[in-house]
Amino acid sequence: MMEQLTNKTAIIYIDIDDDLGDIGIKTPVIGEKDAFLAIQRASEYIPDDSDFNSMVVAYNLYNKLKSNNNVEIVFIAGSKKGGLDAQLNLSKELEEVIKKINPEQSILVYDSPEDAKAIPIIESKLKIIGIQRVIVEQHRGVEETYVLLGKYLKKIISEPRYSRIFLGVPGIIFLIASVFYILGIASYLLPVVLLVIGIAMLVRGFGVDDMIEKWWENSTIMVVVGILSIISLIIGIVEGYLTSQTIKGSYIFTISSEIISVLPYLTFSVIILFAGKALENALTRNMRVWHDLLKIVAIVLSYYIISGALKNIQEGIYVFQVQLLYMLSISSMILITIYIALSILEKYKFT
Incomplete structure (x- = not known):
């Protein structure tokens, strides 16, 4: 016999991929009446689905406990997009549930490993005293197997997290194959x-x-500059390869020429990342924007010093000129002085 629960308990069925939304059930579902109606609808549209079985298990658990315990039944869902979208939506629905019924603890019911990703989210907001995973064993005939395959094929086509892999990647391969055959x-x-x-x-x-989706939602600027940085890096690698095929000379001359050809693209790749971060900090009025600007200045100075040294090597001068050494020393001292001054100013302002 189950021990009596002294605190208000929410019995929560988790549907992180929002299969309930496909059949017109709006979540969160809160309370016995709405949960019963949701189960009735699910029995019409997805009677063979594990989601339906899990809803019934949660409802039966609620009925078993409600006579002697302060319990409430809840269905919450994530999103078809999966990943961060699903987690954020589920967290939002959980907050709505907590606000409406104010539970002190919860018992979770779920049916798939994907749903289990919601457990840490719920645990961060609500004490968990029990977890029940529903495993449905079914023996299917040939016709039912085809129905099941059709269901998964529909998921592959309609759900972005599956279609990216099972349709997107083969699509790219077919496109590349067609282009390569046309070009011979x-x-x-x-x-x-x-x-x-x-x-x-x-x-x-x-x-x-x-990760990219998370970056995009948190910072569109960083995603855009990240893409530009990668493009610049790829162009630099191609440029370096083409230079190695065309430059003829000694080994040192060839290597230095390749580095000189790649260096502007590599420098731009790094600068644009820090510039994007600086722009983001500037828009949010973050005092630390000067950190990124200082890094950009250091990178530009490093570019000129390195490229100057490489040109000296190409000309047969294997020892740094006094001018380059002087520039390196002076620029380093200036940057260090600025960094110390701004650090003191930042510390003074925020204390």
């Missing part, structure tokens, strides 16, 4: 296809797409 360079197709697949696996494996 099909011999390069295999390494390029492997590169695309490798990049897709890295992006999905390390959650780079979710």
Whole structure:
């Protein structure tokens, strides 16, 4: 027999990918009456789905406890977009639930590993005293298997988090293959296809797409400058390769020429990142904008000093000229002095 609960408890069914939204159920669902109506609707549209079974489990648990305990049943959902969008929406709905029924603790019911991602979010706002995962074992015939496959194919086509991988990546490969065959360079197709697949696996494996989405929502400026920085870096690498194919001379001359050709693009890649951060800080009136501006100045000075040294090497001068050494010393002292002065000013202003 289950121990009596002394504090108000919310029995929460989690649907992080918002399958309930597909059948017209608006979340959060709060209370026995609305939960019963939601289950009735789900029984009409998704009777074989694990989401329906989980809703029923949560409802039965509520009925079991309600006679002797202060409990309330709740259904909350995330978003079809998945990732950060789903987590933010679920967090928003949970706050709405807490505001309406003011529970002190919760029991969670869910059916998939994806739903389990919501547990830390709920735990940060509400004490969890119980977790029940619903595992539905079903024996399906051939026709039911085709229905199930059709359901997953629909998910692949309609849900962005699946379609990016199962449609987007093959689409890019087919497009590249078509272009390569038209240009008559099909011999390069295999390494390029492997590169695309490798990049897709890295992006999905390390959650780079979710990270970019998070950056975009938090800072559109940084995403834009990040893309420009990557483009500049790629152009620099191509430029360095083309330089290595055209420059003829000694090994040191060739290497220095390659670095000189790549250096402007590399410098721009770094500068634009700090410039984007400086712009973001300026728009939010953040005092630390001077940190980014100082870094930009240091990078520009470093570019001129390095490029000057490399040109000396190309001309056969393997020892830094006095002028370059003087410029390096003076610029370093100036930057250090400015940094110390601004640090003191910043500390004085915020204390």
